Amino acid sequence: MLKISKRGEQMPASPIRKLVPYAEAAKKKGIHVYHLNIGQPDIETPPAILNAVRKTEIKVLEYSHSAGNESYRLKLVQYYKKVGIDITPEQIIITTGGSEAILFGFFCCLNPGDEVIIPEPFYANYNGFACAAGVRVVPITSLIETGFALPPIADFEKVITSKTKAIIICSPNNPTGYLYSRNEMEALKDICIKYNLYLFSDEAYREFCYDGEYVSAMHLKGLDDNVVLMDTISKRYSACGARLGALVTKNKAVYDTAMKFAQARLSPPGLAQIMGEAAVDLPDSYFDAPKAEYLARRDLLVNRLNAMEGVFCPNPGGAFYAIARLPIDDSDKFCQWLLEYFSYNEQTVMLAPATGFYGTEGLGKNEVRLAYVLNLDAINAAMDCLENALEKYPGKVKKEKTEIAEIK
C-alpha cells in the first residue's frame, strides 16, 4: 500500500476553512452569510496598482531574479525607509506571499526537532509551516483579560530549552489585533539576546495601528542578527491574491541561505511584482481612507460586542481582527450552529472559532475571532445576528458579568 508521509498525516487542516461546507449549505437555503471569519478585506485594491499591470508592455514574462526584480527591491528600500526601517536591496528577498517568507525562515534557521515559541492565540498557519519543516511549536498563553498583551518574560523562560531557536511574533496581531508596545518589544529583544534566539517578526498589518506607536522588530537596536522580518502586501494594499511578500534580514548568513531556497523555486510571481513596485509610488495619504474605515469598523464592532450580555471583547490596537469571549459552551459547535441551524431575518454570521488559534488543547472554547473586513452596515447586521443567536443558542452558558481589565 502506498502511504502518505507522517508529516502529511500530521499536517493540520485549516481551522478556518473547515466550516466552509456549512456556509455553502446555508447559502443554498437562501440565507445571507456575513463573513467575519477570514482576513479577506473588502477594501478595493488601489486601481493605480492594478492599472500598472494593465498597462504592462512586457513581451515575454520571464523569470525574475530569484530575490525578486532589483527595481522592485530598490522601491521597497524607499518604502521601508518611510516606516523607519533602514535596509539595502541585498537584504530583501521577494517571496510568494508572506507564507513563503515564513517557510524560508523555518527552513534556514531551524532543524527538524527544534522549537519555536509563539505567544498564543496565533496565526494558525504557523502550525502548517512548522509541520512542513519538522519544527515543534511551543505556545505560551496571552490572556484575553489583558487584551492579549505579551505574556510575562518568565513564561518564555519556563519553556526555553536547548532546542529553542526562535520566537515568532505578529504585531499588530492576527488573530487578536493586539499591538505590542515599545516596552514589550524591548523585552522580546532582551530575551532573544539572552538566549540567542531568532526573532521572526510577521508585520503584515503594519499600516493598521489605531492606538499607540507601531514598533517594528527592525527598530530595535542591537538585534540585527536576530531579526527575520516576514512581510506581505496582501493586507497593506488589499491584494491578498497577488501572493507577494518579502523576507528581510540583516543577518547575511540567513540571507544567503534563504537565497538558496529562493533559487530552487526560481523566482517570485512576476505580474505581482509590477503591482508591488507601483504600490510604493502611491501617495502617503493612500492609507488614510482604509485606516479610517477600519478604525470606524473596529469601534462599532467592539462596542456592539461589549454591549451584549456576557460578551467581552478587548479593544484591539491594530490589524482588523478582534477576539471576543462569548457565553457559550464550545466555539466550534457555536460557529457551526450559526451556519447550520440559525438565521435571523434570513441572515447569519460566520465566525472563526478561537480554538484553531491556540496551541494549547482546550483553550479558546469560549472565544471567537472576528475579522472586520465588511462595511459598517454589514457589521451592524452581523452583530444583530450574533446578539440574537446568543439568546437562542442551546449551549449558552450563564456567567457573571466579566470584569473588563484595564487595557494598557
Add this chain to the structure above:
Amino acid sequence: MLKISKRGEQMPASPIRKLVPYAEAAKKKGIHVYHLNIGQPDIETPPAILNAVRKTEIKVLEYSHSAGNESYRLKLVQYYKKVGIDITPEQIIITTGGSEAILFGFFCCLNPGDEVIIPEPFYANYNGFACAAGVRVVPITSLIETGFALPPIADFEKVITSKTKAIIICSPNNPTGYLYSRNEMEALKDICIKYNLYLFSDEAYREFCYDGEYVSAMHLKGLDDNVVLMDTISKRYSACGARLGALVTKNKAVYDTAMKFAQARLSPPGLAQIMGEAAVDLPDSYFDAPKAEYLARRDLLVNRLNAMEGVFCPNPGGAFYAIARLPIDDSDKFCQWLLEYFSYNEQTVMLAPATGFYGTEGLGKNEVRLAYVLNLDAINAAMDCLENALEKYPGKVKKEKTEIAEIK
C-alpha cells in the same frame, strides 16, 4: 552564536547561477554573451494571455481557492483532455510554478530519510526540494551513448531499499531533451507497481516533442494511485515568470494531503491564474509555430555540435535542451573560461556545466547542457564561438572520434 540550520547549510546553491558574476563581468568588458545556459525561452508569451490580464476588471485581488480558482481548474480539465489525460477539477491543485508541485509531492509522500530515485543527469533543483524535505536523492545513471535513454530496470532494482518511496521522471527531459518511449514508460510502471513506489512525473515540456510519441505517466493504465503529475505553464506558453503550475493526482489521499499544504499557503498567484485560464482558449494551432521554431533550432544546434572535432551530441527528442560531450578536461572550468578569458569577434557563449545535473560525484565533467532558447542566427553565432573556443581552450583533451551509438 546564532546558527544556520543543517538543512540550510546542506542546501545546494544553484549550479546554473554560479557563473552569473563571470557573465556580468564579460558584459561589462563589452563582450556579447549568448545565453544557452538557462531554460528561459525568447519565444513571446502569447499576447492573448497577457491581454487577458490587461483587460481584467477585478476590483479586489482576493485570495483564490487554495486549490486555485474553480473556473481555471475546469478549463484545465479541457486542456488535459486534449493531451489524453482524463481528470476532474477535484484532482488538480494549482501551484506556484511546477516548483511548488514538486515540493508538495515530496512533503506528502516522503518522510525525512526516505529515498527517491532519479535517473541522472536530472533537473538540479530536485536536489533543493529534496533537501528542504529531508529526502535523499538516489541517482541512477543514464548514458550519453544511448542518448540518455532510461537506465536498465536492473539499475533501479539495485538501489531500491525499504526507504525508497518514489521515482522522479521528466519526459521530455530537462537537461537531456530525451523523450521516454512507451516501452520505457511501461517499464517504469511495472517497477512502481512491483515495489509500491510513487511515480512523480514532471511534464513541463509536454508540448515540445519532435520525434516519437508523447506518453504521459497519466496515460499508463492501472497506475492511478502511484502517479503524481507535476506541471507548469512556464515553458508551454513561455510564461516562466507567471509562476503557475499544477499538481495533478488521482490518489485521493495524496490530493487531500497536498490540499492541507496548499491551504497553509492560502492560494496560488491570482493574476497568473487569469493568464492560465485564457491560455486554454488559445487555438490548438498555437503550438505549431514555437514547436517548428524549436525543432529548427534543435536541428541546427545538434548538427553544428556534431560537426565539431571531438564533440558528440545525441539528438534530443523533445524539450529545448541538449547535452553535448566536449573534448575538455573540466566543464566547470571550461564554462568559466568561456566567460572569463575567451571571446571571438567580441562574443562568447554561456553554457551550463553538466556536473550540476549529476548526483554522482565526478560525472558530467566533459559534458555541458545547451538550451536552444535563442533564434537561429544567435545559435549559429554561439556555435561559431564554441567551435573557436574548443580550438583555443588550454584544457582541451585529445580523444578518439566518439562512436555515435544508434539512438532508438
